[in-house]
Amino acid sequence: MDCTFKLIKFSLEQKFSCARTKAEATVTNVLAPHAISEVKSKNLFPVLLRYFDATQGVQVKLWKLNSLPHENSDLTSTFLTESLDMINANEKNSCPVCWQYNCDFRGVNKKGGNNVFTKLKNYLGHELLGVGCTAHTVHNTTQAASDVLPVDDEIIVFKIYGHFHIYIVYVENLKDVCESVEKEYQKIMGYSKTRWLALRPAVERILQMFEPLKLYFQSQENCPNVIKIHFGNPLFEARLWFIHSQASTFHDSVKLTENENVSIFYVIELSKLKLSLKSRIDDNFLPLSVKSMLLKLEEEGYIIKEEVSDFRTSTKLFYQTALEYLEK
Known part of the structure; x- marks a missing residue:
């Protein structure tokens, strides 16, 4: 418009006056907002x-x-x-x-x-x-597999986040507990229940804060009883570590299939994820952190051998259900 407004003024309209400043204001404050609103209004x-x-x-x-x-x-x-x-x-x-x-x-x-x-x-x-959509497929797979676990720890993770999300006083109390056990406070994270894969960072944060969280909920009278019961269960931390491990595996699979240069045939087959699940079924696999935790709990008498066996059975069923869903 620096160049054009003089030509317009000479040939079309003598009163025309719209050089750089007015043109910029018109584009920025009128045309651009209108264009954006038009795009947003369309599907x-x-x-x-x-x-x-x-x-x-x-x-x-x-x-x-x-x-x-x-x-x-x-x-x-x-x-x-x-x-x-x-x-x-x-x-x-x-x-x-x-x-x-x-x-x-x-x-x-x-x-x-x-x-x-x-x-x-x-x-x-x-x-x-x-x-x-591969991301939806993997999400649905993990959702179907987690449904066969004997305890829905996903709901507990959501309830823990909800407890601290609304009331600041609860957060301050948790900070005091962290200070007493010399543990750095970290904000409890939430997640979208429509995306099982987003559970990983939320579970990871609870595991990082497990000791102060356990002390906090066991000392509180006004807190959801189901959370207190879970923190009183010696297997709760092991179950969270298992969920964290599975969420990491499936998350990595989604990242790989959404790679810009990945083959469509790999996306369809999800071969690496299937191979991993088959291997875990054959080896009756448990993450090292979970295995060592179960061994320690059994040695110290917090759980009995049958509970360890039941835990292993449920994790194997998780892998089998996930593989069957993917094959389907």
Whole structure:
């Protein structure tokens, strides 16, 4: 506008006056906020193409971006087929990767005709390899596996966070306990219950603060009784270490499958995670921290041999359930 406003003033409007300062104010305070609000008000649907180039390797490009107010199977499949027509996709090998809503795949068995996967397959006229969101798959796997454990420690972790999240006085009391045992206070972390993988940092923080937390809850009268009972259970810390170990394993798997250059076939198979689970089943694996903790508790008489056996049985069932879910 520094250059243009004089030309506009000479040829179009003599009273026109909008150089750098006014133009910047207009763009910053009017056009930009309006553009952002327009984008936020739309339900944008991106189509990404992932392909291999002989000279540049794996490439990921934004191919189409459109606003789909209602992402039902008809609208979605129509938009996708129109996008694929532009690159002659029916002549190429392709596999759709998307969220695992019923609209997309109609369940793990991909049955039924009113879903995007089936409609794309019919359009292309050949079989498709349907790939759901790996992060959701792994999350659902861990959720299904944790449900077979005899105690839902996930709820306890959530309740511990809730206890300190609202009342500052509880936090101050915990800080006093930390000071008495010469342990540095660290803030208790929460997590989203819709994402089992986010449990790891929350559990890790409780383990770091386990001693002062145990002393705190055992000395408090006005606290959830279920938390006090868990801290009184000699196996509680061992169970948390087991959960932490599993959360770390599955989290690393998600990070690997979301790598920019990972093969689609690895994403589908999750081969490294399956191999790890099979190995843990065959070896009746326990993390070293858990194994040494169980041995110490048994030697000191806090638990009996049958309790150790039950603990091992439940952890093996965890691995088996996770592997069965992934295979499915």
